[in-house]
Amino acid sequence: MIMDVFMGARPLWAVLVSIPAAFLILASRNKPNLREFWTLAAAVLKIGIVYSMLPAILRGETLSCRPLILAPGIELFFRVDAAGMLFAALASALWLLTSVFSIGYMRSLHEEHQTGYYASFALCLSATMGIAFAGNLLTFFIFFEMLTLATYPLVVHERNEEALKAGRQYLTYTLISGQMTLVGIVLVYLTAGQGNFIPGGFMGGTADGPVLAVIFLLLLAGPAVKAGMMPFHGWLPAAMVAPTPVSALLHAVAVVKAGCFGVLRIIGYVFDPGLLLEIGAAKPLALLSGITIVFASLIALTRPNLKQRLAYSTIGQLSYIVLGAALGTSSALIGSFFHLFAHGIMKITLFFTAGAIYTKTHDLDIRKLSGLGLTMPLTFMAYTFCALGIAGMPLAAGFISKWNLLLGASESGQWGYAVILIISGLLACGYLLPVAYSAFRGERDPDMSHIEGEPNLWTLMPLLITSIAALVLGIFPDAIGHFYSLARIAAENILTGTY
C-alpha cells in the first residue's frame, strides 16, 4: 500500500529529492566532506528514481501524478513521457558527474562560497526535473522560473563586478522573456480552456491564425531566450564568468537545454509542426535558427578564450534543436531530441576539459594552451574526440543527431538547411580543432612550462566517462539509457498525436 503510493508518486520524488539535499548542504556548511556527501547521495538517489521509470516509458506508457491544485481547474501535474524522460535521464546522470567534477575543481582552486554553490546546484536540478516532467503549461512555467532563480547565484558565484553584471544581464533576459511566456500561457488557457501537454498539440482550431501566431511568439519567448536564440543570446557568453562546472551545467544541461526542451514542448505538445506551418511561424523560426547557427559559429572563430568559444559553439548547436523542431518531419524531430542528449554529453565533456585544464593553468587563452597535449594526453584526447563529435564526425554521438537532422531537412525539401548544417560542422572544426592541434603539435608557452601531468582524478574521471559515453553512443546509439529509442518514441508521439 505505502509502496504503491510511493511508486505512483515517483515523478514527484524525482523533483523533490534535491530540495532537502539543498537544506542539508546549507546546514553542513562547516563540514565539506559531509556537504559533498549530501550532494552525491541526492544525485544517486535521483538517478535511481528517474531510471526506475525508464522501462515503463520504453514500453510506450506514461506515468503521471497530480499532487496539488494550483488554480481552479489547473493541477500541479507531472507526466513522464519519452521526451521528459530523455531530458530527465540526461540531466540526472550529468548532475552526478558534474558534482564529482565540481568537488575536484572547486577544491583544487580553493573557491569560496562552495556551500551556496552546491545548494543552488541541487535546487537547479530539482527545477530541471520539474521542467522535464511537467504535464501542463503552468507546472512547466513554475519550474522554469525556479530554474532561473536557482541558477542566478551560480552565475554571480565569483562575487565581482563582472559577475554581478553578468547576473543582472541574465536576470534581465530571462525574467522579461519569462513574463512574456506567462502572458502566453494565460492566453492558452483562455483560448483552449486547458494547458495539459498533448502530443501533436491542442491549439489547432481554437483561434484564428494571427491570434495563434501571437500566442506562439509569447509562449516561445522564455524558452527561446534560455536556448540562446539570436538576437537574444547576449546573456549566455556573459554568464561565462561563472566557474567552469557551472558553465558546464548551465550551457550543456540544465538551463539552455531547458530552453530547448521548452521549445520542443511548445512546438510538439501545445501546437504541432503542421499547425506551425499553417500560421506561418515555422519558416521564420527555421530561418532564425539557421542564422543563429551560422553567426554563432562565425563569432566563435574570433574568440581567443576557450570558454567563450564553447559558449558561442553552444549557441549555434542549440539552434540545431530548434531547427529540427521547426522542420517538424519525423527524422528532424528524432534528430532534435537526440541532439538534446548528444550535445549535452559532448559539450559537457568540452567544458569539463576546459575546467580541468584551468585547474592546472589558471588561464584559458587558446594560445597559452599550446603544447599541453603531451603532458595531459587523456584530457586533450577527450577534448579532441568531442570537438570532432560537435562537428558531426561519425562514431561520435553528434553524428547520429546531425544525420537525422540532415535527413529531416531533405524530407521537408528545404535543402538550404542541409547546407547550413554542413557549413556549421566545418566551422566547428575551424574553431575547436586548432586548440587540439596546437596542444599536441605546438610549442609550449614559456608561462606554462611548469605544468606537468594530468589534472586530479576527481576532475579527470567525469570527463573520461562522458567522452567514452559519447563514443559508445555514437556507435550504439541505443546502448546506455536507450536515448535513441526515447527520441524515436517522442517523435512518434508528436507525429501520431497519441502516447
Add this chain to the structure above:
Amino acid sequence: MMAHIPVLLVLVPLLTALALPAVNWMMPRLTQIFLKSALLFNLALAVLAMRHVVTEGPWHYWLGNWAPPFGIEFVVDAMSGTVVLVTAGMAFVIALYARPFFKMDEAGLQARTLFYVLFTLMVTGVIGVAVAGDIFTLYVFIEIASISSYGLVAMGGRRAAFAAFRYLILGTVAATFYLLGTGLIFAMTGTLNMAQLSTLLPPMMGSPAILAALCFVMLGLGTKTAMVPLHAWLPDAHTYGPTPAIAFLATALLKAFAYGIYRFLYQVFGGHGQPVTAMALQILGWLAAAGILYGSVMAIAQKDFRRMLAYSTIAQISYIPLGIAIGTPAALAGAALQMISHSMSKGCLFMIKSGMHLKLHTTQISELRGMSVVMPFSSLALTISAFSMIGLPPTSGFFVKWQLVRGAAEAGFGWMMAVLVLSGLLNAVYFFRILENVFIRKPEPDVHSDQSHGPMTSAGPELPLPMLAAMMILAAGILAAGVGSGWLTEHIFSLISLAGGGL
C-alpha cells in the same frame, strides 16, 4: 458561544484593549501573556468563523437579535472572513515581534502599554470594518482603526509626529467625505443596511445625490487605501512610525479599506451591472494601474530601504483595487489572495527592516552589504518575501499575479496584463538590487571597522528568538499560501460574492 463569533471577533480585541491598562497596573508580569492569549483566541475565532463560512455560507449576525434596519448587522462572508483572518493572524504575529523589539529599540519607547492598547484598538477597528453589515457601523470602525493608527504613527519619534499629523489631517478629511456619502445615502434611501441598500439603490442610480454619494465614499476609502493620487500621506507615515505599528498599518489596515471599496462597489452599488458603478470600476482600474506603476518607479528611486518599502506598499496595495476593478471571479480571487500574500510579505519585510536597524544600524540599501553573513535567517526571509513581491513561483505572489493576469485576460483588459507584468519586472529591479547587496557584494572593510557598532563587528545572536520566529512564520506562510493557493481559491475564494455585478 459559537453562535456569537461574529461579534466576539470585535469584542475580544476591544475588551482586551480596555482591560490591558488595568492588567498592566495590577499584574505587570501577566500583561504580555494576557495580550497574546487574547490575540491567539481571536485568531482561533477567525478560523472558526471562516470554517462556518466555508461549510454553511455567509454568516449574517444580528446584534441583540434586532433585525436590520433597526439593529446592527455583522456579516462574515468569504471576502470579509479573509480580511478577518489576515488581521487576526498578523495581529498575533506582530504581538510576538513587538516585545523584544521594544526591549532592543534604542529610542526607548516609554509608553509601551499605550502602544498595546492602541494596537488592539486598531485590531478591533480593522476587524469591525470587515464584518460591519451597515455603512454607519462601518464608519465607526473606520474611525476606531484610523484614530488609533494616527496615535501609533506618532509614537515613532519627532519626525513621526509630523508625519502622523499629516496623516491625521488627510485621514480625517477622508473620513468626513465618507460620512457625507453615508449621509446622502441615508437621506435618499432611509436605511444604512448594506443588504437592503443593494436592492433599494439600483433604481436610484441615476440620481445626482447617489452619484455624489458614490464619489464621496470612494474618495474617502480611496484616500485611506492610499490610492494614487490620494497617497501623499503614506510614505512619511510608513517611514517614521514604530515598526510593529507600521507592519500592521501597511498590511491589515490598508487591506480593510481596500475591502471596503469592494464591499461598496459590489454589494451596495451593484458592480458591473450598473452603468454608473461600472464607470467607477473602470476609473478605479486606471487609478490602480497608475498606483502600481507610480509606486514601483518611486520605489526604484529610493536609497533607503524603509522608504522603498513605503512606496512598494502603494504599488502592491493597488493590486487589490485592480482585481476588484476587473471583476471576474479569477480576479477577485487574486485580490483576496493578495490580501493574504501582501500582508505576510510586507509584514515580514517591515520586521526585517527593523532587524537591520537594530543589528546593522542602517537601512540604507547601499550599506546592507554582507548582511547575509550577520543575519542569515533574516536574509532568507527577505529573499522569500522579495520573491513574493516580484511574483516568482512558488511564492504566493506568483499565484496572485497568475489569477489577476488571468482575470484581466478573461475580461479583455490587455493593458492591465501589461501593467501587471511590468510591475513584476519593476519589483524585480528594486528587490534584486537589495538581494545583490545582502548576499553577493562583499562589505567594504574600512567603513565600519573603527566603529564599535559597525555591521560586521556585531557579535552575538542574530535577533531575539520571538522576532526571528515571527519572521519565519510569515516566510513559511508565504510559501504555504503559494503552494496552497489552489486549495484556498477552490474552497474559499470561489465563494466570494459578486452579487450579480461581476464581469
